[in-house]
Amino acid sequence: MRFAFLADPLDHFKTYKDTTYAMMVEAAARGHELFAFQQKDMAFRDGKVTADIQRITLTGDKDDWYRAEPPLESALDAFDAIVVRKDPPFNMEYVYLTYLLEVAEKQGARVFNRPEAIRSHNEKLAIAQFPQFTAPTLVTSDAARIRAFHKEHRDIILKPLDGMGGTGIFRVREDGMNLGSIIETLTANGAHTIMVQRYIPEIVNGDKRVLLIGGQVVPYCLARIPQGGEVRGNLAAGGLGVAQPVSARDREIGEALAPVLLKRGLLLVGLDVIGDCLTEINVTSPTCFQEIKQQTGFDVAGMFIDALETQCT
Structure with missing residues (x-):
């Protein structure tokens, strides 16, 4: 071919x-x-x-x-x-x-x-279609709503909807330090919509990349573990990648989403899971094939080409 x-x-x-x-x-x-x-x-x-x-x-x-x-x-x-x-x-x-x-x-x-499926699945906002798997989440450009969300949850993560590699992600704890400045910066004084989520403490164990290929869950994921006091586990932000078998919860989320996303035309998807919560659905160019193969021996690229060949015959 x-x-x-x-x-x-x-x-x-x-x-x-x-x-x-x-x-x-x-x-x-x-x-x-x-x-x-x-x-x-x-x-x-x-x-x-x-x-x-x-x-x-x-x-x-x-x-x-x-x-x-x-x-x-x-x-x-x-x-x-x-x-x-x-x-x-x-x-x-x-x-x-x-x-x-x-x-x-x-x-x-x-x-x-x-292409239609890529365009229709903003990698942050797409999780709104699967709220049963997410942490408490707010999407807004309104400062008052963000402040109310912080007052309710006390420890929150704020991030832009168009970022990648962990860029523009902030954590605000119970003391609310710099919340106003962060809101102004990320929303451009209310002009830009952002995502706010309750902080998930399990991030210390890694932001897991769970791969879906051809409607199936890859049996190993890559936990990207924050380093040096960082809140971000992204490899681009210095996170340490540790491959491990998917957990029962990872598989539950993956098996629920995989057939739905494949039917929409998404052959390869990278779910981001922290603890038990789905945080992103990556559809543009999901990664981590080599890290998983190097650490576990599982041939992710082989699984992908199998799926691609099937789609092309």
């Missing part, structure tokens, strides 16, 4: 941990052809969505890891699958990308995750 990866620049990959790289290695090992392109390579003209796409081959070297042929303009429906692996931020450029990919789908392209 011919798999085209819509990703950020290949030269920026950190191959020792990059999930897209792990996908490519597994696909190449099975004899599939690999291609790559970026959002900037795409265009719509004369009724067709095309892109300047490079065929790539893997060298097996961790640093100088690929060879790329000169790009050729190709219709996206010329491939068995378009695998969307563009990192956030999920800004208007990303939204425009989903619009173009949606047109390509109508022309016969197979896109994973589906």
Whole structure:
């Protein structure tokens, strides 16, 4: 099969941990052809969505890891699958990308995750569809509501709806220190909507990334444990990643959401779970494949390519 990866620049990959790289290695090992392109390579003209796409081959070297042929303009429906692996931020450029990919789908392209589903599932707000699994949560731009929520729960987390990697996350304890300033900063004095959640003490044991692939729960998760007094467990914020079997509660949440999200066109999903609570649903470019494989031996990339092959046959 011919798999085209819509990703950020290949030269920026950190191959020792990059999930897209792990996908490519597994696909190449099975004899599939690999291609790559970026959002900037795409265009719509004369009724067709095309892109300047490079065929790539893997060298097996961790640093100088690929060879790329000169790009050729190709219709996206010329491939068995378009695998969307563009990192956030999920800004208007990303939204425009989903619009173009949606047109390509109508022309016969197979896109994973589906662009409409990516666009419809804000990675913070999507948990509102599954309140039975969440901690007390408030979404608002109103300072009075945020203050009332803090008064009720005493220890809270505030975060922007468009952040990634733990950026812009604040904890305010019972004393309310700097609450007003944080509200002003995150909401831009009431102009921006944010999310506020009751603080979950189990964060000290890790913010768990539970992966769903093809409607199934990956049996191991990666607990990202805050370090050095941080409240954030994100690997990008210095968290320590520890792979472990999914708990009974992790599996309960995963098995409830997996078939629903797969039906919506989300082949790969990364749930964030703290303690017993669902905190985010990641759909743009979920990661942690390599960390889980390195620590447990479970072949997450193999499970993903199995699911991708099934979808393409």
